[in-house]
Amino acid sequence: MDTAAEALVDVARASGSVDDGRSQIEPFWGPHQGGITTLMQSHTYAAALDLISTKREDVIRLLRAWTSAAARMSCGQTAQATGRDVAQPAPDSGEALGLPAARLTLTFGFGAGLFVKDGKDRFSLEAQRPQAFVDLPRFNGDELIETRTGGDLSVQACADDPQIAFHAVRHLARLAYGVAQMRWAQTGFISGVGPNQTPRNLMGFKDGTSNPAINDPTAMERFVWVGGEGPDWMRGGSYVVWRRIRIALEHWDRMPLDFQEQTFGRHKYSGSPLGLEGEFDPLDLNAVDRDGNPIIPESAHVRLAAAASNEGAQILRRPYSYNDGVNFITERWPPWRQGMEYDAGLFFVCYQRDPRTGFIKIFDKLAKFDMLNQFVTHTGGGLFACPGGIAQGEFVGQRLFETSRL
């Protein structure tokens, strides 16, 4: 690393995000991992990997190498120091050379398979599995594809440049050769994120209006960060749920505007609750029309998902749209249709202090009653424990391996 770059890294370490003249550098070291309460970047590349080595030392070596590469890349550096030995593969593939850091964050998580897999405690970690780290139940309507679900380790790159996000995960996967291999991956994008702007999803609705505020430490302590109830290595960490949700866009696009608005319980253009005008007007679930019918339908998405309907449960949503092209379909029932349908939708990502009182609590109800279910199918996903932040000199999850010393 050159001296100017080292200086930048030091600033980023000391003072949160910094501007390198071309883009922001998000802090890598600190009490929490990046990419959770970071203002959403425009692109993501998320990957779940399976551990193929059964040696604990290999996992530790991998996490050490990942931490060092992630710290470098978050500052706009190559994954490893570049070499000049032309007889060797270059330590970095080079597609991010000369590009800014683009607010890259890398968020690491541990899947259930790190603790126990096929009944085997491969790494002597089973006793450290937190109580809150349950397996996700099967929800109503789930159509999860095994090859797009689960994983022993997760890493999510988020950046304001898709090439930077992919480069980062590609290099982490490269460092994992022989220890872990990619199980599945998902790209995503979102436009129109800003401190005072809510982005729209592919259904055309503002998505993120009623999210706990990322700049409110009290709300984050309450709903996102694991506190004293968790094991030491999870304190300051969080649990992430990923869901790959296909949306039947062809079907949705043929629905009348008022039906679309009833489905969500919000107006499409303003984002306000039905019957109101301001995007941030509070949701009044008791409001009724002249005939005494609820203005926000009983099965509207926001009614069922609201904290008031779930004993105060809240999660921090960080969803990205995805677009994976089209699939060929045949319908063998009238109208005997053959054609193409989009494989596009929402890569739903949410963080919470405890999945039992977060995603599981809220989604159990949505999966059963949400009007949106007519248009969406959950085809993949995972639940990962994202350890607390990384202090300089530490590697991600170090405290987990220390407390379970052999």
Ligand code: HEM
């Ligand atoms: C394709 C799938 C989904 C779409 C398109 C979608 C879209 C939306 C939209 C447009 C809103 C209203 C604006 C806002 O407050 O952000 C919303 C709110 C919300 N959604 Fe979803 N959502 C989806 C899936 C889910 C899932 C799987 C959950 C799981 C728990 C969820 C939880 C929530 C919550 C908690 C709110 C806030 C409710 C409130 O407090 O008003 N959503 N969603």
